Each structure stands twice: as C-alpha cells, then as structure tokens.
Amino acid sequence: MLDPTYIYLRYSALKLHFQSESYNCFKYNFKTRANSTTYYKAKGKQFYGAMAKKLKKVEDVDNYIVANITEGKVFVGDMLDSHFNEWKKRNQSLTRVFSLDCNYLAGLEPNFNLWFETINNQHPVIVKKLLQKEISLETVCIIDRMVGFVDKVNITEGLVWPQLRLLIKKYQPFILCDKDKMKQVLLDEINK
Numbered sequence: 001m002l003d004p005t006y007i008y009l010r011y012s013a014l015k016l017h018f019q020s021e022s023y024n025c026f027k028y029n030f031k032t033r034a035n036s037t038t039y040y041k042a043k044g045k046q047f048y049g050a051m052a053k054k055l056k057k058v059e060d061v062d063n064y065i066v067a068n069i070t071e072g073k074v075f076v077g078d079m080l081d082s083h084f085n086e087w088k089k090r091n092q093s094l095t096r097v098f099s100l101d102c103n104y105l106a107g108l109e110p111n112f113n114l115w116f117e118t119i120n121n122q123h124p125v126i127v128k129k130l131l132q133k134e135i136s137l138e139t140v141c142i143i144d145r146m147v148g149f150v151d152k153v154n155i156t157e158g159l160v161w162p163q164l165r166l167l168i169k170k171y172q173p174f175i176l177c178d179k180d181k182m183k184q185v186l187l188d189e190i191n192k
Helices: 002-017 036-041 045-056 056-070 083-092 093-106 113-114 125-131 137-147 161-174 177-190
Strands: none
Touching: 002 036, 002 045, 002 056, 002 161, 036 045, 056 137, 056 161, 083 093, 083 113, 083 125, 083 137, 093 125, 093 177, 113 177, 125 161, 137 161
8 A cells, every 4th residue: 555645745746736826846856844753734634544555556546646636636636436437548548539629629720829829818729629528638748849829829817727727737747649740640640
C-alpha cells in the first residue's frame, strides 16, 4: 500500500501546479511547503488513505490526481474513479481521439487558421468546442503545443478564459505523445 503522506504531498504539488502561473511541479521536483507535519493538520486525511489503498502504482497517483483536476475536481474529497478511468481510456487511444477531434473541427471549419480566430470577442471555435465537451482537452493541448495559439488569441473575457488558458498550459507536460506523429495526423485531417 502507498503511504497517504506521499499522496498528500503529490496532491499538494499538483494542485499548486494547476492553480499557479509561477509554480511548475516538474521544475521544483514536486516540492512545496507541504510536509508530513502539514499532512497531520490537513483536512480530508481519510481521502488520502482511501486513495493509498485503491491506487497500486506510484505513477497512478499523479495520473489519478491530474485526471480529476482537469475535470474540475480540485478538492481531494470530490475526486472520482470515473474521471481517472475516462482519462486512461483517452490517453491509451490518444492518436485516435486526436484524429477524431481534428476531423470534427475540420468538418466545422475547413480553414485551420479560423479555428483560432476570435470574432466580436467570442471564443474561437476550438475553445467553444472544448467548453462544449465536443473535443478533448488533450487535443487542444496538443494543437497548442504545435502552434501556440493560447498565447496569441485575443480574448478579453475574464471569467472562463483565464482559468481555461492556465489549464491548457499546465496540462501540456502530462500529455505524452509523439509530436511528429500528431502533426501528421492533424495535416491528414485538415487536408482531406
């Protein structure tokens, strides 16, 4: 069984990673001010214990927490196995998910550049479809990794976009894929 303190420390680092513009869990090697002493003062210790019993591998801890945070479940007590299972399914077939999402976007808007265009301060097509859950967060992150649209789009709306932008930027290091392969998939889909 994994140590609940270890899970608490990983959770603290990952939560901070996704909520802070300046903290990067990889750069700081998952170190935060949290420690074994703060664990005993933390709320929700029973959730860390339950997670320790159910997760068998160390890498599953990060994946479980990331899967839930990307679904908006930031409090450890709100985290669900179903989010983790869906996340695993998407990431095991990431090339297929990416291909289907790119095909869907190309069907809506054949001009790739218009996927990122803001008209009348509206979210661009790619962001709208992400918010509507028509495409996956992984697809948006992969495309941003290729073209860097997140820092280029002109969205002045201040409620949804700042948090979504941060999520897209912070989630990218967790997506393991062959960039060249994904680039070819994207080219194939937009050139059909």
